Amino acid sequence: MVCFFPRETAHSCLSRALLKNSRLSTQPLCAKSMNASRDLYFKTYSSILVMVFFGPLGNVLLGKGMKHIGAVAAQSPKDAIHTLMLIFTSSTIWLGIASLITFFIAYMLVLSWADYSYVQPASSIAYGAAAVLAHLLLKEVISPTRWLGVIIICLGVFFVTGTPPRTTEHPDGA
Amino acid sequence: MAREVFLFALVVCAGTAGELCVSRAMKTLGEVTNFHPAVLFSVVLRSLRLKWMWFGLALMTTAFFSLLWVLAIANVSLVVPVTAISYVAGTVGGKFFLRERVTRKRWVGVALVTVGVTLVLIGRS
Numbered sequence: 001m002v003c004f005f006p007r008e009t010a011h012s013c014l015s016r017a018l019l020k021n022s023r024l025s026t027q028p029l030c031a032k033s034m035n036a037s038r039d040l041y042f043k044t045y046s047s048i049l050v051m052v053f054f055g056p057l058g059n060v061l062l063g064k065g066m067k068h069i070g071a072v073a074a075q076s077p078k079d080a081i082h083t084l085m086l087i088f089t090s091s092t093i094w095l096g097i098a099s100l101i102t103f104f105i106a107y108m109l110v111l112s113w114a115d116y117s118y119v120q121p122a123s124s125i126a127y128g129a130a131a132v133l134a135h136l137l138l139k140e141v142i143s144p145t146r147w148l149g150v151i152i153i154c155l156g157v158f159f160v161t162g163t164p165p166r167t168t169e170h171p172d173g174a
Numbered sequence: 175m176a177r178e179v180f181l182f183a184l185v186v187c188a189g190t191a192g193e194l195c196v197s198r199a200m201k202t203l204g205e206v207t208n209f210h211p212a213v214l215f216s217v218v219l220r221s222l223r224l225k226w227m228w229f230g231l232a233l234m235t236t237a238f239f240s241l242l243w244v245l246a247i248a249n250v251s252l253v254v255p256v257t258a259i260s261y262v263a264g265t266v267g268g269k270f271f272l273r274e275r276v277t278r279k280r281w282v283g284v285a286l287v288t289v290g291v292t293l294v295l296i297g298r299s
Contacts, residue, residue, distance in 0.1 A: 105214060108196065108221060113205040116197040117268030117276050121261055121287040127294045142297075149293030156286030159279055167275035168201070 040113065044165045047110035048119065052126040054103040061096030068092065114165040121160045128153050181244040182256045185237050190263040192233030194271050199226035201272070254295040261288045 069086045087093055110119050128150040134140040142150075199221055206217055221227045244253055265284045268274040 105218065108200050108218070109206050109209075109214070111197040112200040112203055112217075115268055115274040116194060116272055117265040117274050117280060117284070120193070120264045120268075121280075121284050124261070124287045124291055127291055131294065144297075146294050146297030149290045149295075149297055151290070152286050152293060153290030156283045156288075156290055159283030159286060161283075163277055163280045163283070168273055 040165060044110060044114050044118075047106045047114075048123050048125075050106040051103050051110070051123050052129055054099045054106070055123075056126050056130050058096045058099030058103055061092050061099060063096075065090045065093035065096055115167055118160060118163065118165050122157055124153055125157045128157075178244065178248050181240050181247075182253075184240040185244060185257060186260050186263050188233045188240065189237030189257075190260050190267055192230045192235075192237060193264065194267045195226045195230030195233060197230075197268075197272060199224040199230060202226065255292045258288050258292040258295070261291065 065087075069083070069090065107119075107123075131142050131146055131150050135142050202224060203217065203221055206213075241253075241257070261284050265276055265281065269276045
């Protein structure tokens with residue numbers, strides 16, 4: 001028995017196998033499909049987690065680094081070179097760039113197998129994570145509007161992640 | 175006003191189209207199954223040989239600078255809900271450009287995320 005649907009669970013595969021008394025030789029195919037499905041979910045969630053962590057971190061580090069440098073004064077070529085030197089010798093800015101590169105690689109990888117219409121809304125959970133972390137770690141006051149937004153985002157992500165991460169088999173949809 | 179509308183459209187359309195092109199490039203490369211750093215480096219290099227990747231990066235860069243421009247001339251409270259529309263635009267693009275199967279459940283999720291992101295950004299500004 002072959003599981004054709006990626007979201008088919010172990011339980012339903014097993015039930016079908018038992019109920020229809022399928023041949024023993026075909027059971028490993030079902031197990032293989034279930035493993036592939038489990039792998040798909042695992043690597044999709046892992047990549048989105050990397051995106052959710054490194055995307056906002058990169059933005060925060062870049063913002064912090066630029067604020068540390070201060071207002072950019074580029075009235076003359078000498079000023080511009082001096083500002084560029086400050087930017088490219090700042091460890092905070094390099095850490096920010098490294099975080100954003102990590103984010104983008106994770107984004108590219110997840111898009112190699114998962115739907116864009118799945119990844120884009122699912123990664124919006126970063127807004128919720130940022131609000132919760134800001135409240136817990138930085139003791140920021142989060143407005144009720146923002147909390148409401150976080151709850152609605154979580155609900156939306158719950159709906160989106162309830163759908164299969166991949167609905168296409170061919171890159172050009174052919 | 176016409177300039178603001180044009181820039182808003184550019185932010186949403188170029189940003190979404192750019193990400194869709196990157197997605198198409200990665201689908202063309204095929205599913206990545208080996209996560210060894212050397213393999214990942216090779217995937218990045220191979221992706222740079224695809225025209226869709228370059229289209230995508232160019233469009234995303236256009237969207238980024240358009241966003242900076244629109245933030246300089248328009249009110250943030252107006253910019254935020256408009257950019258949150260990118261979620262809807264992305265799903266429409268996924269359905270028609272990438273031929274993804276967008277179920278009703280996914281649409282509901284996308285709509286909720288759009289509303290939620292708008293509220294989060296309004297609540298912060």
